[in-house]
Amino acid sequence: MSILIKQLEIIExxxxxxxxxxxxxxxxxxxxxxxxxxxxxxxxxxxxxGCQNKVYIASSFDGEHVHYVSHSEAQIPRGLLSLLxxxxxxxxxxxxxKSELDFFEKTGIRDNLSMQRSNxxxxxxxxMKLEAAKYxxx
Amino acid sequence: xxxxxxxxERIRKDFPILHQQVNGCPLVYFDNGATSQxxxxxxxxxxxxxxxxxxxxxxxxxxxxxxxxSAYEQSREEIRSFIQxxxxxxxxxxxxxxxxxxxxxxxxxxxxLKQGDEILxxxxxxxxxxxxxxxxxxxxxxxxxVIPMDNRGELILEEAxxxxxxxxxLLAMMHVSNALGTINPVKQLIQLxxxxxxxxxVDGAQAVPHFPVNVQELDCDFYVFSAHKILGPTGIGVLxxxxxxxxxxxPWQGGGDMIRTVxxxxxxxxxxxxxxxxxxxNICGSIAMAEGIRYWNALNHDAVWEHEQHLLHxxxxxxxxxxxxxxxxxxxxxxxxxxxxxxxLHPYDVGxxxxxxxxxxxxxxxCAQPIMDxxxxxxxxxxxxxxxxxxxxxxxxxxSIKVAxxxxx
Numbered sequence: 001m002s003i004l005i006k007q008l009e010i011i012e013x014x015x016x017x018x019x020x021x022x023x024x025x026x027x028x029x030x031x032x033x034x035x036x037x038x039x040x041x042x043x044x045x046x047x048x049x050g051c052q053n054k055v056y057i058a059s060s061f062d063g064e065h066v067h068y069v070s071h072s073e074a075q076i077p078r079g080l081l082s083l084l085x086x087x088x089x090x091x092x093x094x095x096x097x098k099s100e101l102d103f104f105e106k107t108g109i110r111d112n113l114s115m116q117r118s119n120x121x122x123x124x125x126x127x128m129k130l131e132a133a134k135y136x137x138x
Numbered sequence: 139x140x141x142x143x144x145x146x147e148r149i150r151k152d153f154p155i156l157h158q159q160v161n162g163c164p165l166v167y168f169d170n171g172a173t174s175q176x177x178x179x180x181x182x183x184x185x186x187x188x189x190x191x192x193x194x195x196x197x198x199x200x201x202x203x204x205x206x207x208s209a210y211e212q213s214r215e216e217i218r219s220f221i222q223x224x225x226x227x228x229x230x231x232x233x234x235x236x237x238x239x240x241x242x243x244x245x246x247x248x249x250x251l252k253q254g255d256e257i258l259x260x261x262x263x264x265x266x267x268x269x270x271x272x273x274x275x276x277x278x279x280x281x282x283x284v285i286p287m288d289n290r291g292e293l294i295l296e297e298a299x300x301x302x303x304x305x306x307x308l309l310a311m312m313h314v315s316n317a318l319g320t321i322n323p324v325k326q327l328i329q330l331x332x333x334x335x336x337x338x339x340v341d342g343a344q345a346v347p348h349f350p351v352n353v354q355e356l357d358c359d360f361y362v363f364s365a366h367k368i369l370g371p372t373g374i375g376v377l378x379x380x381x382x383x384x385x386x387x388x389p390w391q392g393g394g395d396m397i398r399t400v401x402x403x404x405x406x407x408x409x410x411x412x413x414x415x416x417x418x419x420n421i422c423g424s425i426a427m428a429e430g431i432r433y434w435n436a437l438n439h440d441a442v443w444e445h446e447q448h449l450l451h452x453x454x455x456x457x458x459x460x461x462x463x464x465x466x467x468x469x470x471x472x473x474x475x476x477x478x479x480x481x482x483l484h485p486y487d488v489g490x491x492x493x494x495x496x497x498x499x500x501x502x503x504x505c506a507q508p509i510m511d512x513x514x515x516x517x518x519x520x521x522x523x524x525x526x527x528x529x530x531x532x533x534x535x536x537x538s539i540k541v542a543x544x545x546x547x
Contacts, residue, residue, distance in 0.1 A: 019544065020161075020494055021494070021541075022544065024490075025545055028545060028546060052502070053486050053516070072482055074486045074487045074545055075484060075487045076486070076490055077486075112494070114490075114493070117191055117490070
């Protein structure tokens with residue numbers, strides 16, 4: 001499934017919610033899908049700077065697709081991470097790099113974030129794309 | 139509480155910012171420890187200054203300059219009276235508490251400290267009263283020592299007694315903890331330091347918004363605070379210092395009113411306070427700060443204290459009803475500040491949901507990371523109250539915490 005289709009799926013799922021409380025309930029629940037990050041990944045190099053709480057992102061490559069692991073101490077960023085992972089997981093690095101994410105805007109999630117949190121979200125997206133860039137030859 | 143002495147609803151009318159909706163809910167402002175809101179009279183004083191007599195001070199002979207100079211110096215007198223200093227020459231306008239501590243470190247400290255001298259601070263200091271001394275120690279070879287605190291968030295005085303000695307040159311401590319609310323026994327500690335001839339600096343940023351301070355009674359050498367925490371604007375603060383000391387220590391920045399004469403061969407400096415006010419000062423800020431102090435002076439301080447303590451006790455009781463909630467800072471002597479965490483929930487998540495409910499509270503380490511390390515937590519949520527807050531606002535906070543718990547569990 002392409003990044004675009006996965007975004008449309010999330011937009012559709014969030015359409016059934018009317019207010020911020022329900023939408024963020026969905027985001028928080030989504031965060032529960034993230035598997036506990038193993039200790040070997042909890043290293044300085046994997047920390048995403050620019051987030052208010054501690055966030056880790058790491059990746060691996062199977063020769064064709066990128067796979068991510070991540071962790072956040074707080075639940076709302078964990079939910080945002082989980083949505084990002086759903087969109088980027090098992091995609092080709094080239095596709096991740098050229099993708100344009102707009103589902104946070106279209107679902108109204110972005111409007112509900114403070115400027116600091118919004119910057120934190122940008123840092124996560126940038127980090128995931130940088131991870132993908134590592135696997136592109138030349 | 140004697141409500142006849144303190145009509146909070148009438149007082150709230152003086153603060154226009156409080157009457158607004160945030161995220162569709164009436165604003166509850168519980169971040170007074172970060173900065174207080176401003177009464178209309180302070181806002182008006184800024185508009186009036188810029189629309190009626192804005193001018194540079196001290197050197198103009200023209201009418202506007204004289205008006206501005208007079209208002210600026212009257213503000214200094216207002217501040218003198220506010221903290222009961224002996225002379226207005228002991229009041230120096232600065233940019234705020236952080237800059238003021240740095241001023242003392244870089245003038246007195248750089249010139250009078252030597253290797254092996256000791257500076258004593260406390261375990262609950264704000265970074266502003268840690269970092270300048272660490273930098274000074276690196277520059278001079280002096281040693282920084284820290285008076286410990288206990289689990290209730292109170293300083294351990296027996297330890298302080300052991301630590302203060304002949305090598306102690308300065309005891310720098312906060313009057314009130316911004317993160318825990320503890321009111322420190324500064325008078326007692328000052329007397330202890332004086333036995334060994336050490337100087338004393340008190341960071342009063344979190345004290346002056348809550349109770350009257352008398353620097354002569356405390357007998358500290360320096361007392362520092364910021365205007366914006368006590369009804370005034372940002373970017374202006376105060377250094378109080380004993381006059382003899384201020385005249386002895388060298389100036390910090392050069393230029394403007396701090397000079398007496400300048401030739402290419404030699405410059406001579408003015409006396410305090412002008413010696414420390416280089417360049418064009420924050421004239422409007424000082425005038426608006428004094429206006430905030432006038433507002434504060436017109437309040438009944440006993441009634442303010444009683445009202446704030448009522449808020450503290452009511453909020454403590456209501457918060458303790460929440461399952462899994464733990465309060466940090468349980469001193470019997472506290473201003474109306476409550477730091478807490480809720481078991482299993484990250485303060486940032488709770489803070490986010492409270493904000494969505496229109497409640498402004500601080501989350502994080504409150505610029506006091508060593509305190510968080512002491513308790514082994516990443517940060518807290520902090521409700522810091524002012525005299526314009528109400529118990530019904532506390533009820534709103536509790537309801538919103540319950541919503542946060544439900545969403546995050």
